[in-house]
Each structure stands twice: as structure tokens, then as C-alpha cells.
Amino acid sequence: MSTQIKVLCCTWNVGSASPDRSGHVTLDSWLAVTEDEANAPHVCVVCLQEVSLSPLSWISDEWTDEITSSVCRNGRLIRFRRVRQFGIVLLIFIQPFMLPSISKIAEESVATGVGGFLGNKGAAIIRFRLYGKSICIVGSHLSAHPENLEKRNEEFHMICDDVKFSDPKCQLVLEHDYVFWLGDLNYRLCDDVFYAMVVKKVEGNRLDELLGYDQLLQEQQKGTAFVGFSEGHVTFNPTYKYDKETQQYDTSRVPSWCDRVLYRVSDEVPQHVDVTSYTSHPEHCVSDHKPVSAQLELKMAADNMRRLVEFAFPTTWICKQDALIAYSLDSDVVTSSWDWIGLYKTGWHQLSDYVTYVWAPSKRLTRRHHVPLDNDYVPKEPGLYQLIYHSNHYKQVLGISQHFQIELDAIV
Structure with a gap:
């Protein structure tokens, strides 16, 4: 290919x-x-x-x-x-x-x-x-x-x-x-x-x-x-x-x-x-x-175009409400307790521009993972965002999500 x-x-x-x-x-x-x-x-x-x-x-x-x-x-x-x-x-x-x-x-x-x-x-x-x-x-x-x-x-x-x-x-x-x-x-x-x-x-x-x-x-x-x-x-x-x-x-x-x-x-x-x-x-x-x-x-x-981490497309998140990050890992991926997932607002310029982050679980019971994000860490500013998986073991990015919407709560 x-x-x-x-x-x-x-x-x-x-x-x-x-x-x-x-x-x-x-x-x-x-x-x-x-x-x-x-x-x-x-x-x-x-x-x-x-x-x-x-x-x-x-x-x-x-x-x-x-x-x-x-x-x-x-x-x-x-x-x-x-x-x-x-x-x-x-x-x-x-x-x-x-x-x-x-x-x-x-x-x-x-x-x-x-x-x-x-x-x-x-x-x-x-x-x-x-x-x-x-x-x-x-x-x-x-x-x-x-x-x-x-x-x-x-x-x-x-x-x-x-x-x-x-x-x-x-x-x-x-x-x-x-x-x-x-x-x-x-x-x-x-x-x-x-x-x-x-x-x-x-x-x-x-x-x-x-x-x-x-x-x-x-x-x-x-x-x-x-x-x-x-x-x-x-x-x-x-x-x-x-x-x-x-x-x-x-x-x-x-x-x-x-x-x-x-x-x-x-x-x-x-x-x-x-x-x-x-x-x-x-x-x-x-x-x-x-x-x-x-x-x-x-x-x-291109000898290798596969993604080692695939994010599920998130349902719409609500500002300052609990959220859930869902993704799957390739069977060959080696994980670490220092792996983390960053949340980035559209328009970011470099990998250090994350809005917030959460540690990824190091134990692999299944290929699919769900990581909760507490409401205190969900942005209060609405807009388009995306998730990026950072691997400490490989010293690289393993996956990046599509852009998704974080919206204001409809009930004020």
C-alpha cells in the first residue's frame, strides 16, 4: 500500500x-x-x-x-x-x-x-x-x-x-x-x-x-x-x-x-x-x-498504517458533568501505568496544549477500556475537542479521536 x-x-x-x-x-x-x-x-x-x-x-x-x-x-x-x-x-x-x-x-x-x-x-x-x-x-x-x-x-x-x-x-x-x-x-x-x-x-x-x-x-x-x-x-x-x-x-x-x-x-x-x-x-x-x-x-x-488505539466516537459531553472515555487497544500493545489520555480543544498547536488529562489503566483484562472523567475535569467551555492517547512505553502517540462536541447543559 x-x-x-x-x-x-x-x-x-x-x-x-x-x-x-x-x-x-x-x-x-x-x-x-x-x-x-x-x-x-x-x-x-x-x-x-x-x-x-x-x-x-x-x-x-x-x-x-x-x-x-x-x-x-x-x-x-x-x-x-x-x-x-x-x-x-x-x-x-x-x-x-x-x-x-x-x-x-x-x-x-x-x-x-x-x-x-x-x-x-x-x-x-x-x-x-x-x-x-x-x-x-x-x-x-x-x-x-x-x-x-x-x-x-x-x-x-x-x-x-x-x-x-x-x-x-x-x-x-x-x-x-x-x-x-x-x-x-x-x-x-x-x-x-x-x-x-x-x-x-x-x-x-x-x-x-x-x-x-x-x-x-x-x-x-x-x-x-x-x-x-x-x-x-x-x-x-x-x-x-x-x-x-x-x-x-x-x-x-x-x-x-x-x-x-x-x-x-x-x-x-x-x-x-x-x-x-x-x-x-x-x-x-x-x-x-x-x-x-x-x-x-x-x-x-506504507508498511504500517494501523492505529494501536482506537477511540469510540464519544456521545456528546456536557460541560462540568461526568464523562466516559471509551477506546480499544491492539492486542500487541504494551501498556504502562504512566500512559495518559489528553483532552484537547480544537485549535491546539502542540501536544503540551491539553486542557486536562486522565491516567489510562495499565491492566488489560479486555481489549476495550472505559475510563471515567470526573465532572471537575470536564471543561466548562463548550466547543469541539479531541482525545489523544500518549504511551510512556513507546514514547509516542498511539491514538487520536475524531473531533466531538462538549455542550452547555440545556437545563440552567
Whole structure:
């Protein structure tokens, strides 16, 4: 059985700037926020570099809040994970119905700065299985400056070789079925070009001529880095370096395509990836980089689409009255006394946004379970809600209910 998955990958080196809140430009075009459900991505990946540091920014930051507000605004996507490595922030958004199909989640970070310890360069990484297929997402910021080409190559190999996951079938980054690698890779145009020449070719839309000087493409051809990775055809102008708040290139640097989105598919996966869009978004001017996005479609052979927990559709609940949660467990599910069921109001943005919760019973006498919810824990605010089963043993969501109504008591 196969299923089509739409993946949106977005990268931006924000240069320690704050989001533009002037109202003149929004993040929607970069993040492909759309009211058209048919064109909405199933998975949205956002990698930021040079996000300002503050004591609380390890928990959240203004860019994460702004992007989450934009991506989750119409309720189609929720924020699944946030991984931070110094100034790198990697955000993963998904459509909620996919939660029970995601397993074996792990996060890693790699510092590749001075001595391999300084965190100003490196990668934030997340891996998981989706419908049984292994996926690894790497958001990275590699070493700057044209002369540090070999250093960038070394950092690529460091990230690939030093990160080891517990999944025996794919312990290394490149052993996954799908790898998405995005960020400020910092590959420049080689030394044979100079500023005036590049600007003239950009103005003349002779980008293919410039791509012949691109370090990343050259290193791939030589087999020294990113071998086996693919990329959509680059038809947008170099994304670095701009004078901030303008569309003009900074004369101190030769314009280059530093900001990229690459992907790699294992030879053992027969299905292919289509890049339906690959572009920059020059209207954003708070940084000296321009953001980049790529829209990809995966025709994925789904090995496992079953739900391990199935909720019975609840009868209408009444605000502040006792309620009953009914669900059935797959016969193979291992339960724990730390499993819990969260109640979420429609419009929630992340798994921590539950209104209330109840512990799930750990003893399994039958497949079907009924868990009472005391009236003190039933919301007093009417609206649409849904239930989510969280497994402590598997460290994942095992089931999600349909939306159901909680109503005010008709007798007042």
C-alpha cells in the first residue's frame, strides 16, 4: 500500500534579527500557509540559523512563536518537535492524524565549531519512522567564508559519522530511507568569479552559468560531500549576502547560494521524490540572507498504517458533568501505568496544549477500556475537542479521536 506525503522544507539564516512585525510582509508565503486543504503539506520542516540566544530561548524564542502562530493558524498542522543547537532551531510540524503513525522518535545535536565543541556551527537533528519508513531531518549551519570549503566538507562527514541512533536498522544519518538536509550550508561560488561578474549574470538571469561555479555542486560531482543527495533545480537568485532591509547585494561578499534544501532516498526505497517548488523569498529583508523553501512530494510505500488505539466516537459531553472515555487497544500493545489520555480543544498547536488529562489503566483484562472523567475535569467551555492517547512505553502517540462536541447543559 502506498500513500502520498507532501513535505515542505523551509530554511532561513535570520542573522540574529527579530521577526518583522510591521505588517508589510508576513511569513505565509515562505511557510506556504494556505486555506486550500488539498495543497496543504502533511509535514512542514523549518530550520533557522543565528537565532538570538537568551536564557529562556532554549525553551522557546520569538521566531518559534511567530512561525508556530503562522503555520498552525488554520488548524491543519500542529508543532510536533523543536530541536535547538545553539543558534540553530529545527521545527517539525505535522497534520495531527499522522501522530499515531510516527514512532521511534529521537533527537540529536552536533557542535562542529572550534575544536568540534563550540556550538556556533553544527546541526540539530530529528529522526522517526513514518508508516514504517525511517526519516532523518538535519538542519545545519556549516562554516562560513569561501576558503573554508574543506572545513564544510569535514563538518558534513562529522554530522554523518558521529551521530548514532538506537534504531539498529538505521543508526547513522545516511542509513535512513529518507534524509532531508537543509540550512545555511555556506557553500559559495568558487574563487574564479568576482562581485561585478556575478551581479551582471544575476541581472541577466544567467543563473545556470553561475551554478557552474557553485562549490556545493562541484563537491558533489567530485564525491567529497553530499554524495547521493538531490536538489530541485535552482532558478532563484543567490540568497547571500544582502544589505539588510534592501534587495541590494552587499558589495563586501560575492553573492552565493548559501541556503539550500537537499534530500536523499535510500536505494532500497523504490518510490521517488518530486520537487514541485524550489524558490527563495526575497521580500523578506530583516536578515542579510533570503529564506528558501522547497515543496516535495513523496510516494511512500506504507508498511504500517494501523492505529494501536482506537477511540469510540464519544456521545456528546456536557460541560462540568461526568464523562466516559471509551477506546480499544491492539492486542500487541504494551501498556504502562504512566500512559495518559489528553483532552484537547480544537485549535491546539502542540501536544503540551491539553486542557486536562486522565491516567489510562495499565491492566488489560479486555481489549476495550472505559475510563471515567470526573465532572471537575470536564471543561466548562463548550466547543469541539479531541482525545489523544500518549504511551510512556513507546514514547509516542498511539491514538487520536475524531473531533466531538462538549455542550452547555440545556437545563440552567
